[in-house]
Amino acid sequence: MNLIVFATFIIFTSILSMTIKRHSRSDQKRQEQFWEREARANQVRRKSLDGLAYVAVPLETLPTQVMADDAVVRDCLDTLESLSHEKIVNLAGYTNTDLKLTYGTANITTLSQYDQNFTLLAQTLQKWAETLHRGGYVQEARQVLEYAVLSIHSDAGTSYRLLASLYHQENEQEKVAALYDAALQLTSPSGKTIARILQETYPDVGIGQP
Numbered sequence: 001m002n003l004i005v006f007a008t009f010i011i012f013t014s015i016l017s018m019t020i021k022r023h024s025r026s027d028q029k030r031q032e033q034f035w036e037r038e039a040r041a042n043q044v045r046r047k048s049l050d051g052l053a054y055v056a057v058p059l060e061t062l063p064t065q066v067m068a069d070d071a072v073v074r075d076c077l078d079t080l081e082s083l084s085h086e087k088i089v090n091l092a093g094y095t096n097t098d099l100k101l102t103y104g105t106a107n108i109t110t111l112s113q114y115d116q117n118f119t120l121l122a123q124t125l126q127k128w129a130e131t132l133h134r135g136g137y138v139q140e141a142r143q144v145l146e147y148a149v150l151s152i153h154s155d156a157g158t159s160y161r162l163l164a165s166l167y168h169q170e171n172e173q174e175k176v177a178a179l180y181d182a183a184l185q186l187t188s189p190s191g192k193t194i195a196r197i198l199q200e201t202y203p204d205v206g207i208g209q210p
Helices: 002-041 071-083 096-103 105-134 138-151 157-169 173-184 190-201
Strands: none
Touching: 071 105, 096 105, 105 138, 105 157, 138 157, 138 173, 157 173, 157 190, 173 190
């Protein structure tokens, strides 16, 4: 019996050792590929940024007059006003290496600022929509969320969930399904998570089913 146990242990150890070595070689290969790609990216010269998908902040079409005396809303509007004069680009899903390869190393700081502007925009729109919703301005909150989610493709999961709940309350199930599809189109890793949450939250809508 001891011989059988010992032989089993030896076989298990051998398999474990081979598995660890295989993963180690795979990790080493991925690291080599990363550094090779990074080295190439660092050699790319500055390129034009004219072709970027710049995001506009259409304050004139958003409900800026509603709850304008509220401190939170006022802060959101001030931030949006400031952002409307900045360049904003949604670069979610792109690594610094991707950006350097496409637009050149010299542009990385500028692109990072554009992306930070987008993150601030998405966060501000979410805060604004939540405040409007708590204040009883449901349609106005919906308008802000639709701009955030459907127009500029924010990947803020909270925005998707609140907008989906508003659609569901109005029995607009096809729009909930459309949000699921929109989430799957996001370039950021959170897209699939958002889609899964919507699918689990609204099983009656039948989203994600053939």
